Amino acid sequence: MKTMMAIGVDMTLDQILSTMDGLARQGSTAAHQLGTLYNHVVQRKLAELAGYKNAQDYFSKKLKALSQATLSTYGAVARSFTEEVCTQHGVYHLRALMRYVEAIGVELGSDPGSLGIDVPREDGTVVTKPFSECSVDEVERATRAKKATPPARVPVPDQARLLFFEDSLFRNFNGVAPVRFTAHNQDGQTYLNLQNVPMSQVARLMKALQEGLEAQPSLAAR
Known part of the structure; x- marks a missing residue:
């Protein structure tokens, strides 16, 4: 597994862009590293300090290899999971999981692979499978099913x-x-x-x- 370079507090915006441009060529295998760098720019308002409206404005002009939707996805996953977990399960698999746990209102543990997902079948029945054994489509179908069920009201x-x-x-x-x-x-x-x-x-x-x-x-x- 590739290890990400340490992000120095004195890294310039241009240095971060150059690093991200190189990582973008690796595809989703560098998703966590890209997300971490993106979050760094957002949190420290480096784009605003450089005269841009925000990080989204900066990257839309400077980093053509990745869309804003992709950067936002990478950033959300990097905030919630370690690089090891991201490598093990995949960034889009984990993003689907984040939507699922938000729909059911639970906290994620350190090992998301063991979390049970209530996957609806075509015949209307539901089977509970570990997240590690679910496809992205199964997690997304489970999320839609959970959102369709009205949550119990708090007294x-x-x-x-x-x-x-x-x-x-x-x-x-x-x-x-x-x-x-x-x-x-x-x-x-x-x-x-x-x-x-x-x-x-x-x-x-x-x-x-x-x-x-x-x-x-x-x-x-x-």
């Missing part, structure tokens, strides 16, 4: 409490970290999902959750 009292949690997390983490908060109902139980909480901010998280827990949910009585 009204829990909806009220979730509003307070969301407000408290926003107040405590605004400008500190891009914490994401979602919730879903499964088998009558409401589950909270938190992402992007820095280890150094666990105390802040506990404070935010406590504030949300102590708030009075007036919506629950409606």
Whole structure:
């Protein structure tokens, strides 16, 4: 497996473009490396600093070998998976998996290959297969089937409490970290999902959750 060169903080936009241009000739085998470089340009706003509207504007003018859709796909996969996982499963296979887990509201573990995918058959039945044994088409059909099924509604009292949690997390983490908060109902139980909480901010998280827990949910009585 090819190992990607380290991205130096002092790499210029031209240096990154030259590297990406060379990697583009390797096709999807260099997808993770390309995605990581693309993310670096986006996160550090290198294109804007060079006078372009944004990274998309820059690459559309300078990197003709790859479309914006392809760069966005590579970038999304590189943010979520290691290069090893990307090499093992393939970038478009993993992008399909990302859409599937978003549809069912679960978190991905370090080994996505073992995740069960509920694949619909032509006769209307459903078979659960490990992701590693599914084709891209099967994962996409499974995603469409999941999206067609209305998700279970979160009970009204829990909806009220979730509003307070969301407000408290926003107040405590605004400008500190891009914490994401979602919730879903499964088998009558409401589950909270938190992402992007820095280890150094666990105390802040506990404070935010406590504030949300102590708030009075007036919506629950409606």
